Amino acid sequence: xxxxxxxxxxxxxxxxxxxxxxxxxxxxxxxxxxxxxxxxxxxxxxxxxxxxxxxxxxxxxxxxxxxxxxxxxxxxxxxxxxxxxxxxxxxxxxxxxxxxxxxxxxxxxxxxxx
Amino acid sequence: xxxxxxxxxxxxxxxxxxxxxxxxxxxxxxxxxxxxxxxxxxxxxxxxxxxxxxxxxxxxxxxxxxxxxxxxxxxxxxxxxxxxxxxxxxxxxxxxxxxxxxxxxxxxxxxxxxxx
Numbered sequence: 001x002x003x004x005x006x007x008x009x010x011x012x013x014x015x016x017x018x019x020x021x022x023x024x025x026x027x028x029x030x031x032x033x034x035x036x037x038x039x040x041x042x043x044x045x046x047x048x049x050x051x052x053x054x055x056x057x058x059x060x061x062x063x064x065x066x067x068x069x070x071x072x073x074x075x076x077x078x079x080x081x082x083x084x085x086x087x088x089x090x091x092x093x094x095x096x097x098x099x100x101x102x103x104x105x106x107x108x109x110x111x112x113x114x
Numbered sequence: 115x116x117x118x119x120x121x122x123x124x125x126x127x128x129x130x131x132x133x134x135x136x137x138x139x140x141x142x143x144x145x146x147x148x149x150x151x152x153x154x155x156x157x158x159x160x161x162x163x164x165x166x167x168x169x170x171x172x173x174x175x176x177x178x179x180x181x182x183x184x185x186x187x188x189x190x191x192x193x194x195x196x197x198x199x200x201x202x203x204x205x206x207x208x209x210x211x212x213x214x215x216x217x218x219x220x221x222x223x224x225x226x227x228x229x230x
Contacts, residue, residue: 008155032217043118043204043221044157086155092217100208100217101170104157
């Protein structure tokens with residue numbers, strides 16, 4: 001079993017829809033949670049990060065963490081065609097020292113249609 | 115003004131050859147990483163260097179050898195290339211914990227390696 005599980009999709013939604021992307025994890029040492037967005041043939045870019053259970057909002061994006069269920073989500077409101085990309089969740093056991101070993105999910109491909 | 119750059123962008127080579135990929139960052143970050151992304155988009159860390167010192171070394175065949183001549187550069191040399199090495203290799207960098215967070219990693223555009 002992988003440490004981080006993520007539905008690969010593809011997920012196709014109409015413009016303006018609310019999108020829900022999810023990851024589950026098995027390692028209870030994970031404390032820091034991130035969402036990266038990767039456009040086709042590009043490198044991943046950090047969208048959001050959080051380290052506590054609960055919600056964190058940034059514009060149209062909301063990250064939600066439930067450590068008791070080992071479950072994280074990313075919600076996208078009013079989705080746009082420009083949101084079409086692969087979304088990768090990532091987790092880290094701790095953020096001390098000089099480097100973080102991130103464990104990534106396999107990514108969910110999202111397509112927002114006009 | 116590219117933050118993390120990699121060369122080459124594409125690399126096609128035959129089994130058994132030796133090749134290198136170069137990475138440079140102009141963000142002033144202390145830590146750099148190499149990741150491998152397979153055909154199923156799974157991204158896995160290979161190595162990390164902090165200020166020229168190796169600090170993360172995952173279970174990677176020793177045909178892969180990273181080298182960091184200075185903290186702005188991290189190169190990856192691969193000996194005796196195999197078909198299974200075909201993947202996209204990403205370089206990333208992150209700031210020192212005092213100036214940011216190390217999970218705030220900035221990725222390069224990737225090098226698509228095809229071994230035939």
